[in-house]
Amino acid sequence: MDKREWVLGAEAAKRLDRILDDSCFYAEPRTFDGEGGPPNRGAMFVQLDVITPAKQRSVGYLGGYARGLTAEVDRLARPQ
Numbered sequence: 200m201d202k203r204e205w206v207l208g209a210e211a212a213k214r215l216d217r218i219l220d221d222s223c224f225y226a227e228p229r230t231f232d233g234e235g236g237p238p239n240r241g242a243m244f245v246q247l248d249v250i251t252p253a254k255q256r257s258v259g260y261l262g263g264y265a266r267g268l269t270a271e272v273d274r275l276a277r278p279q
Contacts, residue, residue, distance in 0.1 A: 207275065215275045219251055224268040231269070233262040239263070247273065 207215065218224050243262040247269065249255060258269055265273050 210244055215272065218268050218272055218275075219249065219254075221268065224249075224272070225256050227258070227267050227269050229258050231258075231266055246264055246272065247276070263275045 213269070242264075244261050246256045246257065246259050249267075249272070258265070258274065260269070262273075
């Protein structure tokens with residue numbers, strides 16, 4: 200994949216900071232399964248590693264299958 204860079208808007212950055220401070224984010228499942236049946240054609244496996252000064256978390260899922268705060272971090276952390 201080509202390297203991409205982007206800047207989060209102020210509100211998105213604040214939301215991401217709030218999620219990364221939320222203990223509920225770190226308590227979510229380490230994997231997310233699809234909703235039955237095979238994954239969509241071309242579905243990409245995502246490995247999300249979050250490392251902050253206080254905590255860390257790794258989670259794996261097929262793109263589009265994350266839930267909860269993990270799905271929100273996925274949307275904020277990757278450009279559309």
